[in-house]
Amino acid sequence: IEDALKESEENYRALLDGLPDIVMRFDREGRHLFVTENVIDVAGMPATNFLGKTHREVGFPEEMCLYWERAIDRTFSTGVPFEDEFELQSENGLIFFNWRLLPELDSQGRVQTVLSISRDVTAQRRVEQQYRTLFREMLDGFALHEIICNEQGQPVDYRFLDINPAFERQTGLKAESIVGKRVLEVLPMTESHWIQTYGRVALTGEPALFENYARELDKHFKVTAFRPAPNQFACIFTDVTDRKRTVNALMRQQTIIA
Numbered sequence: 492i493e494d495a496l497k498e499s500e501e502n503y504r505a506l507l508d509g510l511p512d513i514v515m516r517f518d519r520e521g522r523h524l525f526v527t528e529n530v531i532d533v534a535g536m537p538a539t540n541f542l543g544k545t546h547r548e549v550g551f552p553e554e555m556c557l558y559w560e561r562a563i564d565r566t567f568s569t570g571v572p573f574e575d576e577f578e579l580q581s582e583n584g585l586i587f588f589n590w591r592l593l594p595e596l597d598s599q600g601r602v603q604t605v606l607s608i609s610r611d612v613t614a615q616r617r618v619e620q621q622y623r624t625l626f627r628e629m630l631d632g633f634a635l636h637e638i639i640c641n642e643q644g645q646p647v648d649y650r651f652l653d654i655n656p657a658f659e660r661q662t663g664l665k666a667e668s669i670v671g672k673r674v675l676e677v678l679p680m681t682e683s684h685w686i687q688t689y690g691r692v693a694l695t696g697e698p699a700l701f702e703n704y705a706r707e708l709d710k711h712f713k714v715t716a717f718r719p720a721p722n723q724f725a726c727i728f729t730d731v732t733d734r735k736r737t738v739n740a741l742m743r744q745q746t747i748i749a
Contacts, residue, residue: 515607516595519567521545521560524604533581533611555579566592566605576612587616632658632712632728635719638693639673646690648673652723661730662708680707692716693724702731711735 513533516525522545526538534541534549541549547556558577566573573592578585589610597603626633633655639648651669659665669677674686685703692699698717705712714728 513609517605570594587613626655632661634726637723678707689724
């Protein structure tokens with residue numbers, strides 16, 4: 492039996508050590524009962540330095556210790572899983588972690604230990620930050636929408652999910668006034684060809700590139716539309732009203748001269 496238990500424990504540790512996550516187990520005093528070896532990549536110290544100690548005894552900053560202690564205590568007292576994100580300064584710079592706490596129950600249904608699973612999401616957060624910077628600073632208008640269909644599956648409207656500052660500048664519409672609303676609520680006179688064109692993009696995934704006149708805004712736009720997710724479409728557009736009016740004026744002048 493002892494040999495079987497030892498083998499089972501070794502297999503369990505080998506499985507956890509093969510995961511990208513840092514896995515820990517805590518008792519009610521917040522002491523580490525188990526820590527995977529990959530903790531050394533973040534903390535700069537081996538797992539053995541954690542065993543039997545709290546975060547504070549290991550030497551982590553007081554602010555982080557209080558945050559971890561309160562979350563672990565809450566999981567013990569409520570028996571409810573906990574999930575959050577936190578930042579940790581390491582030898583390799585600032586690291587972002589997705590953190591989950593899972594209560595482990597005894598045979599009476601009481602929380603005996605708490606399992607901690609931490610996943611490094613730094614690369615994902617940096618990409619998101621870069622996207623938000625581009626989204627905020629780009630000169631072209633950008634908007635994300637979801638298509639709305641009738642019972643027959645035909646596009647009849649679409650909803651604003653997000654817009655960037657350039658969208659606000661080019662259209663005069665503000666995010667706080669339109670995000671979450673349907674286009675026919677915001678611009679009731681929107682021509683059906685806009686909805687039909689965007690509907691094809693959202694439903695088929697086929698991108699569209701075109702110039703068109705928005706009567707309610709009295710502007711001409713050059714638009715690129717594509718599908719980032721099922722039933723959604725995104726638009727990147729430029730206000731070409733001045734160019735369009737200049738071209739039309741020249742054409743009228745040439746007609747008069749002729």
